[in-house]
Amino acid sequence: MTGKITKIAGVMGWPISHSLSPRLHGYWIDKYGLDADYRAWPVKPEELGGTFSQLKENCAAEGGVFRGTNLTIPLKETAFDVVDILDPSAKRIGAVNTVVVGEDGRLTGRNTDGIGFIDSLAEHVNTDVLRGGTAVLLGAGGAARAIAVALTDLGMAKIIICNRSTSRAETLAGHVGTHAEAALWETRNNHLLDADILVNCTSLGMTGQPPLEISLDLLKKSAIVSDIVYVPLETDLLKAAKSRGNIAVDGLGMLLHQAKAGFEAWFGVTPEVDTALRRHVLDGLKGK
Structure with missing residues (x-):
């Protein structure tokens, strides 16, 4: 100064x-x-x-x-x-x-969350590979809204929104458009089968917050796993993704x-x- x-x-x-x-x-x-x-x-x-x-x-x-x-x-x-x-x-x-x-x-x-997410993603992968693909988002808050719209603009064909409150997921899906759909939180593991990118848009897994409970067993190895949490920088979700060979993108x-x-x-x-x-x-x- x-x-x-x-x-x-x-x-x-x-x-x-x-x-x-x-x-x-x-x-x-x-x-x-x-x-x-x-x-x-x-x-x-x-x-x-x-x-x-x-x-x-x-x-x-x-x-x-x-x-x-x-x-x-x-x-x-x-x-x-x-x-x-x-x-x-x-x-x-x-x-x-x-x-x-x-x-x-x-x-x-x-x-500016949406463009921030895409710019960060582009540091790790060629985002063109996601065009026509399927995204699974965990959460339906403000960050999820921005990321859902950004991935839509990127050309993704399907956005699946899993949230603990199904009504909030339905509201967000309706806001995003006909290619977005709400899913029960309890079914989040099953929806990973077709996912090309998984994004944790919740605070679950953040220091001081409850853990994010999810199994990546059905997720294909070519899928990208992203977490908007950056405290800790490497969340349990990202550790699990890296251990099985998925590209992991932190929230920083x-x-x-x-x-x-x-x-x-x-x-x-x-x-x-x-x-x-x-x-x-x-x-x-x-x-x-």
Whole structure:
């Protein structure tokens, strides 16, 4: 930093202590020499609207400007009804992961999770191999919404959504389109038989959360296994996938790539995702 803080952004969630976003954005702030700060705010869903108003006042009192925030579990769908303007990406997905405060003070909700997921996937495989294939998604929350839409745009022919609440899976399937279908959580193992990619879009398997119970016995060896969880970096799901020869994609890449658009909107700089950034953020995983 070269002077006093003039722009303030951050990440909100409940809980938020696990988030690596402050370390990620802090790296970019230092790299590009910005007079900015990025913070973590623990926020419950019912507090979201009030927190936005409070932050505008608090940041102004500090002599800075509140520019916006990332949103993580469980706020991505709550924000859909809180922001003033919905970007087309958020409208299509039905969830918000990035909020930008405009010059007029209005809040615009965006969604960069989908492109972040695809950009991360592309670091490991040629995503063209998934066109016309079948995806099995575990979960039906905000991240699942973004990934389902992104895989649809990629050209996948079938999206199977398994969720503990079948009604939520049905709602998401209806949102995605006719090629998406809901499935009972209890049948998740059986649906792996035809899967070309399996994505855990839940918090199951995250440090401090219940384990994800799933058997990969029916999954073909050519299938890709991805987990949006990045604490721990290698979840039990990814360990099981690697042990049987499947390509395993951790959740850190999605975190890094989804962050680019928000950082640019808040701070006016297009950041780079590279090995130095990944190494820096990985160091923050120690002890988590």
